Amino acid sequence: MKGIVFTEFLDLVEEKFGIEMVDKIISQSTLESEGIYTSIGTYSFSEMLQLLKHLSENTNISIDNLLLVYAEHFFSVIENSYPGLLATYKDPIEMISSIEDHIHIEVRKIYPDAELPTFIVEEKTEDSLVLIYKSSRAMHHFGLGLMNKTFAHFNSTANIVLEKIKEDGTVVKFLINKN
Ligand code: HEM
Secondary structure, eight states: OBHHHHHHHHHHHHHHHOHHHHHHHHHHSOOTTTTOOOTTOBOOHHHHHHHHHHHHHHHTOOHHHHHHHHHHHHHHHHHHHOHHHHHTOSOHHHHHTTIIIIIHHHHHHHOTTOOOOEEEEEEEOSSEEEEEEEOTTOOHHHHHHHHHHHHHHTTOOEEEEEEESSTTSSEEEEEEEEO
């Protein structure tokens, strides 16, 4: 997992819960990085899982909800870091249905070792989309948060329903309807 995902995560934890919480979840985890991340580095996904698990235990907020809020923050990082990529799109459905064949392809050019999910478009109309998410990392709520903010970016909203195809969250169906 790319370092920017860790640095932005710990920044948000500090902003919401204070530096003591950052120190606490780092010391509760067994981290090869010792909790020292640079935005261009690459670190084990298990480090993110441990940080999330301990933050969840300390705050009583579910990992899914932590990932949702984190993704909403991460979207503003994307807006600031990759404005050109977003400017290619005029519509949220077009953008979300292009993650697999365009957006994440560009991401991989920037970060060849990025660990990205697979999105399969099952159905698409002007204002609806059915997408299958597949990833061993089961970060579907990170996807949900990014989708919410994609609609907000285009001054729009949507009703997004998530159906787990696999119990462990590694395969999930998203039913997206623009309001
Ligand atoms: C992961 C970039 C849009 C869904 C990532 C990562 C980056 C990235 C850097 C981390 C990879 C790693 O740590 O190895 C971007 C950029 C975008 C964009 C620059 C827009 C310009 C989206 C959108 C979605 C999405 C709109 C919404 C569905 C995900 C998910 C992951 C991810 C779910 C987590 C990895 C996983 O589930 O396996 N993306 N992304 N991305 N992205 Fe995107």
